[in-house]
Amino acid sequence: FFLLRGTTKSTGFTAESQVSTATHTTICRTPEPPVCRGPLGEIKAINDTWESKCHTCTCNITNSVECKPKNVTSTTTCKDNEILVTINKTDCCQTHYCVEKTCEYKGQIYKVGHNWTDPSQPCHFYSCEKSGIILEKKMCPELNCPEEQRIWDNDHCCYTCKETCSPKNYSVNVNDSNCFGKMETSVCVGQCESQHRWELSGGIFTMKQKCRCCQAEKSENREISLTCNGDISKKYNYTYITSCRCHVCD
Numbered sequence: 001f002f003l004l005r006g007t008t009k010s011t012g013f014t015a016e017s018q019v020s021t022a023t024h025t026t027i028c029r030t031p032e033p034p035v036c037r038g039p040l041g042e043i044k045a046i047n048d049t050w051e052s053k054c055h056t057c058t059c060n061i062t063n064s065v066e067c068k069p070k071n072v073t074s075t076t077t078c079k080d081n082e083i084l085v086t087i088n089k090t091d092c093c094q095t096h097y098c099v100e101k102t103c104e105y106k107g108q109i110y111k112v113g114h115n116w117t118d119p120s121q122p123c124h125f126y127s128c129e130k131s132g133i134i135l136e137k138k139m140c141p142e143l144n145c146p147e148e149q150r151i152w153d154n155d156h157c158c159y160t161c162k163e164t165c166s167p168k169n170y171s172v173n174v175n176d177s178n179c180f181g182k183m184e185t186s187v188c189v190g191q192c193e194s195q196h197r198w199e200l201s202g203g204i205f206t207m208k209q210k211c212r213c214c215q216a217e218k219s220e221n222r223e224i225s226l227t228c229n230g231d232i233s234k235k236y237n238y239t240y241i242t243s244c245r246c247h248v249c250d
Contacts, residue, residue, distance in 0.1 A: 034063040081112045081130060103128035123157040141210075145191060164190035165214035165244045179226035179234050185241075188214045192246035210248070217245040 036044040036059030039052040044059040051057070057067040078084050078098035087095045103110045110116060110128040118124055125136045138157050143150075145161035152159045167186040174181045192212040222240040225233045 036063050036065050101128075101130055103133045105133060117155065122155045141193075143193065149191070161191060161193050163192050163246050165192055165246050166190050167216075167241050167244050174224065174226060174236075176226060176236070177228070179228040179232075181224055181226035183224045183238060185238065188216050188241060188244035190214045190244070212246045213249045214244055215247045216241045216243075218243040 036046070036048065038044050038050055038057075044050065044065075046059050046061055046063060048059045049056065051070070052067065054070050055067040056070050057065055060066055076084060076096040076098060081101050082098040083101050085097055085099050087097075101112050103112075103114075105116070105126060106118075108116075112128050112130055115125065115127045117126065123138045123140065125138065127134045127136070138155075140158035141160075143159065143161050149162040149164070150159040151162055165188060168189045169184060169186045172183045172185055174183050192214050219239050219241045221237055224236050224238060226236060228234050
């Protein structure tokens with residue numbers, strides 16, 4: 001403030017008065033220069049590089065942070081019987097590791113190289129390979145014989161028929177030029193296994209047949225005497241079958 005002095009004409013007194021003036025000061029602040037800060041709030045210098053949440057970040061020349069996603073490349077090498085498994089441990093990072101290849105069938109886990117069967121499908125054979133489950137189906141020959149004559153394999157998939165080929169004796173009345181007699185002879189009777197199977201050749205399935213017949217295996221010569229007119233006896237030779245066997249049909 002400052003003091004003013006003056007004299008009035010009417011009284012002759014000198015008057016003083018004070019005038020106060022207010023001073024206003026404006027403070028101008030200079031803005032702080034930009035800085036780069038790391039994931040923990042620490043200050044980073046220009047061209048500093050760091051990693052944060054699977055990003056590669058750099059402090060550029062303007063002190064601004066630039067972040068780019070990392071290229072996550074797996075360097076894990078798995079064996080032939082293993083597969084590479086990737087798991088997201090965080091929102092962006094991945095973990096890679098190898099696990100042994102396995103096959104799952106009806107809730108059961110099998111390792112590569114293992115084989116198994118299914119009791120409900122005795123003609124199906126399964127194996128666990130590197131590429132997955134391999135199914136092999138056994139083709140059975142087309143046979144037809146009563147249940148009591150069927151001989152099943154160990155898997156109860158295919159059966160063969162019990163061969164009943166054997167000699168059967170019977171009598172034959174012989175009449176030759178008024179010579180008569182009764183001959184005891186034999187023939188081969190019974191069932192032999194005949195097969196029909198499918199074979200794959202050149203990408204085409206073809207049916208192969210194997211026919212077997214009940215035929216004589218061993219025999220012997222026998223003699224028969226026929227009675228002719230005047231009680232004359234006449235001898236004849238014939239073949240008598242002593243054993244039979246199943247042979248491939250001609």
